[in-house]
Structure formats: C-alpha cells, structure tokens
Amino acid sequence: MAALLPSWAWVSGLTVAATAAVVALAVQADHGPRPTTPAAHTRPTASASPTPSTAPTPSGPPALPEASGVGRRIVYSVGAHRVWLVDATGQPSRTFPVWAGTVDPKPGRYSITARTAATVGSDGVKVEHIVYFTAVSGVNIGFSNALDGSSPPPANGAQTGGIRLHKEDGAALWSFGDYGTKVSVVE
Numbered sequence: 001m002a003a004l005l006p007s008w009a010w011v012s013g014l015t016v017a018a019t020a021a022v023v024a025l026a027v028q029a030d031h032g033p034r035p036t037t038p039a040a041h042t043r044p045t046a047s048a049s050p051t052p053s054t055a056p057t058p059s060g061p062p063a064l065p066e067a068s069g070v071g072r073r074i075v076y077s078v079g080a081h082r083v084w085l086v087d088a089t090g091q092p093s094r095t096f097p098v099w100a101g102t103v104d105p106k107p108g109r110y111s112i113t114a115r116t117a118a119t120v121g122s123d124g125v126k127v128e129h130i131v132y133f134t135a136v137s138g139v140n141i142g143f144s145n146a147l148d149g150s151s152p153p154p155a156n157g158a159q160t161g162g163i164r165l166h167k168e169d170g171a172a173l174w175s176f177g178d179y180g181t182k183v184s185v186v187e
Helices: 007-031 167-176
Strands: 073-077 082-086 092-097 108-111 114-120 126-136 139-146 162-164 182-186
Touching: 082 167, 092 167, 108 126, 126 162, 126 167, 139 167
Parallel strands: 073 182, 139 162
Antiparallel strands: 073 082, 082 092, 108 182, 114 126, 126 139
16 A cells, blocks of 8 residues: 655645646746737737737827917817816816707807806706807807706707706816806817
8 A cells, every 4th residue: 555645745745736837827828829810709808918018098088179279268179079178378277078059159269258157058957157158149158067967968959059068077167267268169
C-alpha cells in the first residue's frame, strides 16, 4: 500500500497547481491568438491588456457652435436642440439639451426682454423660470421649465414658443439670464 501524505503536503500541492493554472491562463489571454474580426454575436468586453483601446471614446458635450457671437451670452441651436451658457471670456460654463416648441426663432442675435417667475404655458403646463427673448407671428419665444420637471407633451397642433429645459437647467438659465442678456440663435 502506498504511504499517505500529510495534509499540509496536499494543501501545498493544490496551491502550487492552482497558481500554475492561473499563470498559464493569464499568459494565454495576454499573448494568445486574437480574432481579426469579431463574430456577429460577440460583444466588446473590457481588456486586461496594457495596450490602449482603439475604440472611440465619448467626446463629451457638443462644442459651442462657431459664429455664435462673442462675450457673455446664451446660445441656442435650433437644429441640435441644445443651449450653451457662455461666460464673459467666451467659454461655455454649462450646456444642456432642450425640447423645442412648435414655433422656432429665426437665427440671429436677440436679448432677454422679459422674465416671469411662474405661469401656465400655452400648452397648459405650469412652468417657471420663463425668460423671453423674441416673438414670431405673435407667439412669444422663451426658455422655461415645467414645475414638475417633466418634458412637454406633444403640442397637438398648437403653436407653442416655449423652449423647455430640465428643472435644474431652467434654474441655471434663470440665474444666468437677466434683462438684456444676449441670446444667440443658430441653426
């Protein structure tokens, strides 16, 4: 009959074998063959490789549109549905997406002409932080946010000039835009 090994020898042997297996798998994963094209059903995964990823990385919020004016201003892009709050040095201090009304302002330079703390919008929604800067065919155009923070429902054929913001963005725009603050509307 074969002699039995002491328990410490079994534990040591298993530890050495497990360590060797982990090292072998790590080397294979790092230096093994890589497919040239991923299979259709695979998903990208994180890599332990020190090689930098060639996948594109998110570039952050869109850049301030060129030719949007100079100095301290609010920039509104009709096509991008986005607002930038630009400080006196010409650098955006904040940018955020918006929901446009059914009536768009024409590209150009405006200034804030009226401010209302709270009212009911033309769509029947209670709004706050209303900052008006122009009118188009009798429809007042301005920025506001719903009191409950919701996005606007579809207009159902009504002409609305409210450019709605998230609640926290509405508060930021209200603080930034006083009477006379420049508003630049771009495509």
